Amino acid sequence: MAGEEPRIDPWGTLEVKDYKRLMEVFGIKPIETVFPLLEKAGMKPSVHMRRGIVFGHRDLDRVLEARARGERVAVLTGFMPSGRFHFGHKLTVDQLIYYQRNGFKVFVAIADAEASIVRRIPRREAVRIGVEEYIANMIALGLDPDKTEFYFQTARGTPYYRLAQLFAGKVTAAEMEAIYGDLSPAKIMAALTQAADILHVQLDEYGGYKYVVVPVGADQDPHLRLTRDLADRMGGIIELERPASTYHKMQRGLDGAKMSSSRPDSTIFLTDPLPEARRKLMRALTGGRATAEEQRRLGGVPEACTVYDMDMYHLMSDEELAKIYRDCRSGSILCGECKLIAWERMKALMEEHGSRLEEARKIAWSVVETPRF
Amino acid sequence: MAGEEPRIDPWGTLEVKDYKRLMEVFGIKPIETVFPLLEKAGMKPSVHMRRGIVFGHRDLDRVLEARARGERVAVLTGFMPSGRFHFGHKLTVDQLIYYQRNGFKVFVAIADAEASIVRRIPRREAVRIGVEEYIANMIALGLDPDKTEFYFQTARGTPYYRLAQLFAGKVTAAEMEAIYGDLSPAKIMAALTQAADILHVQLDEYGGYKYVVVPVGADQDPHLRLTRDLADRMGGIIELERPASTYHKMQRGLDGAKMSSSRPDSTIFLTDPLPEARRKLMRALTGGRATAEEQRRLGGVPEACTVYDMDMYHLMSDEELAKIYRDCRSGSILCGECKLIAWERMKALMEEHGSRLEEARKIAWSVVETPRF
Numbered sequence: 176m177a178g179e180e181p182r183i184d185p186w187g188t189l190e191v192k193d194y195k196r197l198m199e200v201f202g203i204k205p206i207e208t209v210f211p212l213l214e215k216a217g218m219k220p221s222v223h224m225r226r227g228i229v230f231g232h233r234d235l236d237r238v239l240e241a242r243a244r245g246e247r248v249a250v251l252t253g254f255m256p257s258g259r260f261h262f263g264h265k266l267t268v269d270q271l272i273y274y275q276r277n278g279f280k281v282f283v284a285i286a287d288a289e290a291s292i293v294r295r296i297p298r299r300e301a302v303r304i305g306v307e308e309y310i311a312n313m314i315a316l317g318l319d320p321d322k323t324e325f326y327f328q329t330a331r332g333t334p335y336y337r338l339a340q341l342f343a344g345k346v347t348a349a350e351m352e353a354i355y356g357d358l359s360p361a362k363i364m365a366a367l368t369q370a371a372d373i374l375h376v377q378l379d380e381y382g383g384y385k386y387v388v389v390p391v392g393a394d395q396d397p398h399l400r401l402t403r404d405l406a407d408r409m410g411g412i413i414e415l416e417r418p419a420s421t422y423h424k425m426q427r428g429l430d431g432a433k434m435s436s437s438r439p440d441s442t443i444f445l446t447d448p449l450p451e452a453r454r455k456l457m458r459a460l461t462g463g464r465a466t467a468e469e470q471r472r473l474g475g476v477p478e479a480c481t482v483y484d485m486d487m488y489h490l491m492s493d494e495e496l497a498k499i500y501r502d503c504r505s506g507s508i509l510c511g512e513c514k515l516i517a518w519e520r521m522k523a524l525m526e527e528h529g530s531r532l533e534e535a536r537k538i539a540w541s542v543v544e545t546p547r548f
Numbered sequence: 549m550a551g552e553e554p555r556i557d558p559w560g561t562l563e564v565k566d567y568k569r570l571m572e573v574f575g576i577k578p579i580e581t582v583f584p585l586l587e588k589a590g591m592k593p594s595v596h597m598r599r600g601i602v603f604g605h606r607d608l609d610r611v612l613e614a615r616a617r618g619e620r621v622a623v624l625t626g627f628m629p630s631g632r633f634h635f636g637h638k639l640t641v642d643q644l645i646y647y648q649r650n651g652f653k654v655f656v657a658i659a660d661a662e663a664s665i666v667r668r669i670p671r672r673e674a675v676r677i678g679v680e681e682y683i684a685n686m687i688a689l690g691l692d693p694d695k696t697e698f699y700f701q702t703a704r705g706t707p708y709y710r711l712a713q714l715f716a717g718k719v720t721a722a723e724m725e726a727i728y729g730d731l732s733p734a735k736i737m738a739a740l741t742q743a744a745d746i747l748h749v750q751l752d753e754y755g756g757y758k759y760v761v762v763p764v765g766a767d768q769d770p771h772l773r774l775t776r777d778l779a780d781r782m783g784g785i786i787e788l789e790r791p792a793s794t795y796h797k798m799q800r801g802l803d804g805a806k807m808s809s810s811r812p813d814s815t816i817f818l819t820d821p822l823p824e825a826r827r828k829l830m831r832a833l834t835g836g837r838a839t840a841e842e843q844r845r846l847g848g849v850p851e852a853c854t855v856y857d858m859d860m861y862h863l864m865s866d867e868e869l870a871k872i873y874r875d876c877r878s879g880s881i882l883c884g885e886c887k888l889i890a891w892e893r894m895k896a897l898m899e900e901h902g903s904r905l906e907e908a909r910k911i912a913w914s915v916v917e918t919p920r921f
Contacts, residue, residue, distance in 0.1 A: 292717025298785060329710055334920060336709035337702055341921075343737035344665025351733060360724060360740065363733045364716035412671060413921055547707060548714075548786055 197393055201400065203231040203422060212239040221273040223423060226487060229270065229390070233399070234419035241386040242278070249384035250274040251418075252391075253284035253328075253372050256305035257296055258436025259444040260312040263426055266488055270390045270423070272317050280384060281323040284372040285309060287546065288328040289365040302327065302546060306539045312445055314535035315528050320542040324382075328368055329546040334380045338413075339364070339371040345408040346401065354397040370402045373418050388419040396422065426488050429459035429481045443485075443521070445528055452525060456482065456518050462503070463510040474506040475513075482510070482517050490520040570766055574773065576604040576795060585612040594646040596796060599860060602643065602763070606772070607792035614759040615651070622757035623647040624791075625764075626657035626701075626745050629678035630669055631809025632817040633685040636799050639861055643763045643796070645690050653757060654696040657745040658682060660919065661701040662738040675700065675919060679912045685818055687908035688901055693915040697755075701741055702919035707753045711786075712737070712744040718781040719774065727770040743775045746791050761792040769795065799861050802832035802854045816858075816894070818901055825898060829855065829891050835876070836883040847879040848886075855883070855890050863893040 197203055206224050209232060213220055216239045223229040242248045252267055275281045285305035290296040296304075305327060314320050346367075348358060355362050376384045391399065399420045406415040428434035428441030435441055443452045462476030462483065477483040477500050486496055499516070502508040570576055579597050582605060586593055589612045596602040615621045625640055648654050658678035663669040669677075678700060687693050719740075721731060728735050749757045764772065772793045779788040801807035801814030808814055816825045835849030835856065850856040850873050859869055872889070875881040 288713050292714065295717070329713070330706070332706050333703070333709065336706065336713070337919075337921065339713075340661055340702070340709070340737055340741065341665065343733040344668070346733050348730075348732050357721075358731075359721050360716040360719050360736045363736055364713055364740070367733065367737070368713065546710075548710065 197396060197422070198231055201396060203233050203396070206230055206232050206235075206421065208232075209235050209239060212236050212243070215239070216243040216277075218277045221270065222493075223266070223270060223273075223488075225493070227424075228266070228488060229421050229423045231393075231422040232388075232420065234417060235388055235421055238386045238388050238419045246386060247280065247382075247384055248278070248386045248388070249280040249282060249376055249382075250388050250390065251282040251284070251373060251376060252389060253286045253369065254305075254309045255286045255294070256290050256301045256309055257294055258304075258308075259446065260308045261434070261436060261442040261444045262485065262489055263434045263442060264309070264312070265316060265445065266423060266426055267390060268313050268316050268318060269489075270421075271313075271323075274388070275319060275322055279388075280382065281318065282376055282384075282387075283310075283313065283318075283323060283325045285325065285327045285543070286365075286369070286372075288368050291329075292361040293365045298546075298548065306543060306545070307536060308446075310543060311532060311535045311539040312528075314539060314542070315445075315531040320538065323542075325543040327543065327546050328372065329548075330544045331371075331375070332380070334378050335371050335375045338375050338378075339367040341409065341412060342367045342370050342405050345405055350401065350404075354401060366398070366401070369398060370405050373399075373402045374406055374415050377415050378413070385416045386419070387416075388421060390421045390423060392425045393422045394425070396420070426484055427481055429455055429485075431460040431479075431481060445525065446532070447525075449522060449525060452521065453518055456485070456521060457514055459485075459514070461510040461514075467509055470509055471506040475503040475508075475510065477503045480510075482514055485521070486517055490517055490524065570769060570795070571604055574606075574769060576606050576769070579603055579605050579608075579794065581605075582608050582612055585609050585616070588612070589616040589650075591650045594643065595866075596639070596643060596646075596861075598866070600797075601639070601861060602794050602796045604766075604795040605761075605793065607790060608761055608794055611759045611761050611792045619759060620653065620755075620757055621651070621759045621761070622653040622655060622749055622755075623761050623763065624655040624657070624746060624749060625762060626659045626742065627678075627682045628659045628667070629663050629674045629682055630667055631677075631681075632819065633681045634807070634809060634815040634817045635858065635862055636807045636815060637682070637685070638689060638818065639796060639799055640763060641686050641689050641691060642862075643794070644686075644696075647761070648692060648695055652761075653755065654691065655749055655757075655760075656683075656686065656691075656696060656698045658698065658700045658916070659738075659742070659745075661741050664702075665734040666738050671919075671921065679916060679918070680909060681819075683916060684905060684908045684912040685901075687912060687915070688818075688904040693911065696915075698916040700916065700919045701745065702921075703917045704748070705753070707751050708744050708748045711748050711751075712740040714782065714785065715740045715743050715778050718778055723774065723777075727774060739771070739774070742771060743778050746772075746775045747779055747788050750788050751786070758789045759792070760789075761794060763794045763796060765798045766795045767798070769793070799857055800854055802828055802858075804833040804852075804854060818898065819905070820898075822895060822898060825894065826891055829858070829894060830887055832858075832887070834883040834887075840882055843882055844879040848876040848881075848883065850876045853883075855887055858894070859890055863890055863897065 206229050210220055238248050271281050287301040287305055290301040291298050310325050352358050373389055375381055403417040406417045409415050426434055430441050440455055443455050459481045462479035464470035464473055579602050583593055611621050623644055644654050660674040660678055663674040664671050683698050725731050746762055748754055776790040779790045782788050799807055803814050813828055816828050832854045835852035837843035837846055
């Protein structure tokens with residue numbers, strides 16, 4: 176079977192099947208629809224867009240048109256400062272870097288308000304994690320701190336808080352309940368603060384960025400819809416544009432379930448000691464068959480393989496990935512060997528990251544204003 | 549019957565009957581319990597304390613002891629900037645002036661956040677009312693703007709907002725529901741903001757006033773209890789003292805029901821044209837009998853008289869009030885005549901207020917920072 180062309184394409188694990196409803200019901204458009212506009216704006220699709228990991232968008236066309244007209248544009252995301260920085264986070268940071276290198280201003284919220292009031296993470300710990308884990312790793316990955324505005328939610332200033340306060344008058348308990356389940360004052364405050372994160376950069380005080388894209392996992396769309404509604408409802412008080420958004424598929428954990436810091440074997444942290452990272456990768460769930468013989472005969476199933484996910488999300492060029500895909504499907508490579516190839520790539524990546532991280536940690540505290548309390 | 553001593557004292561309308569449960573169940577103490585401490589702190593009971601209008605307190609003893617030790621003390625209240633300034637508001641302002649003249653720092657919150665998100669009063673209107681109605685009238689009544697910190701909730705700055713945000717993590721939906729009824733994000737935000745009003749003056753940024761008394765109507769106690777609980781629960785994050793509070797009886801409206809801006813005939817606004825004010829007072833509900841003959845025979849009932857309330861809350865000295873009480877009870881004065889006496893006092897008060905108000909309005913905008921949005 177060697178050399179036989181695969182019947183489905185190498186990005187097949189990421190077919191937009193599961194996300195169809197989201198796209199049909201809520202008007203999210205396939206990411207390919209902006210490819211001509213990207214070109215017009217002097218950009219190329221990102222690797223994640225090409226691979227369908229970033230599969231959909233809402234209003235990204237408006238942002239790209241603005242950029243093509245020469246207007247200032249921005250990208251914004253937020254991280255909850257809990258646990259350690261892992262490859263799931265890297266997916267988002269890679270997207271930020273992509274936009275940054277294409278002239279977008281980058282805003283990164285450290286959601287320490289949410290961490291402390293909803294998750295009850297001690298304040299000082301949330302700040303330390305925010306700086307030493309999140310900001311440091313982002314810089315080490317290549318996000319340029321000179322062109323990035325990192326901020327703690329709890330140190331963002333009056334106009335930002337004011338937005339959250341005003342939003343409180345523009346949404347009902349029922350609307351919030353539909354998104355956040357059983358409500359508590361903490362959840363409501365966190366949700367309103369998150370909406371302020373997305374919209375406040377439009378205020379003059381924060382640069383007046385009217386065209387903002389927010390890259391999120393597909394499960395985050397309800398928050399985005401609420402934020403869009405809030406932008407609309409502020410009319411007459413402050414004119415706010417709706418934020419654009421892109422949607423990516425969440426990388427599965429190494430056990431095939433959800434990737435989560437709370438199950439350390441489900442993911443690899445970028446600061447894992449190499450032997451630890453290797454151990455996790457070697458134990459990862461693959462799309463291999465029950466026996467070597469069977470696999471040589473039938474080929475593996477990369478679509479079911481979390482190592483293949485890692486290759487596709489983080490480790491390989493298009494060419495390398497296409498080769499692995501063919502070799503797996505054809506049965507010419509077995510899982511052990513394939514994992515070793517992935518590990519070589521990951522080891523190199525982590526080693527380089529480790530040395531950059533050392534430098535990044537030296538400056539991380541200086542690139543962000545830390546909260547008073 | 550002339551000259552006969554009244555069977556009950558002239559402040560009888562304000563017997564602590566209705567408030568007994570509040571005092572027993574929630575540990576509010578009779579205001580008389582602080583009279584010795586007032587003396588120790590070099591103060592005398594206010595006229596409202598003497599008359600039992602301010603009938604109870606919680607922890608005022610701690611504030612007075614602090615003042616006697618030479619520590620800085622403060623008094624704080626808030627006004628919703630809706631409608632016009634009337635004699636009901638004056639009751640609270642008179643208390644502020646009493647504390648101010650006794651060396652307390654005064655903070656006055658203009659609750660424009662609540663006005664806009666809960667009551668949906670247009671932003672600009674809330675600001676205008678806050679300055680031209682509330683602040684101007686307070687200054688005209690004698691509150692010294694140089695010793696008063698007036699502020700709009702929506703222009704108060706980061707540490708203040710931060711408190712409200714943190715409080716969100718320290719209270720459950722059930723606790724809030726018990727106080728505020730059906731919850732909405734707007735109500736929750738307003739309640740947390742109100743708690744921040746009371747507690748934020750303890751922060752260094754706002755002067756670090758640890759001993760604060762909040763004069764409120766008896767119906768406001770649930771808010772105070774919540775605020776005390778929040779202060780306790782912040783331990784480990786920020787050390788906050790529980791606020792002290794005093795409780796006053798709400799002045800009834802001129803129709804005997806609740807005094808309210810929304811029923812203009814229930815109260816007299818300090819800016820009412822004199823003929824208008826006179827008309828309202830002349831039509832006010834009294835404790836008179838069905839006929840003049842009956843009243844001469846049985847005497848009137850000052851306890852049921854809203855004109856007598858006005859005399860007691862605002863218009864008369866102790867001696868004058870005692871005389872009116874005797875004359876009414878004895879039947880030696882009828883309601884028409886009594887109203888005219890009250891009107892003479894009120895007319896003088898309003899004329900003087902009117903001329904002071906003209907001056908006060910000239911400076912009102914300059915004594916407060918107005919919100920950006």
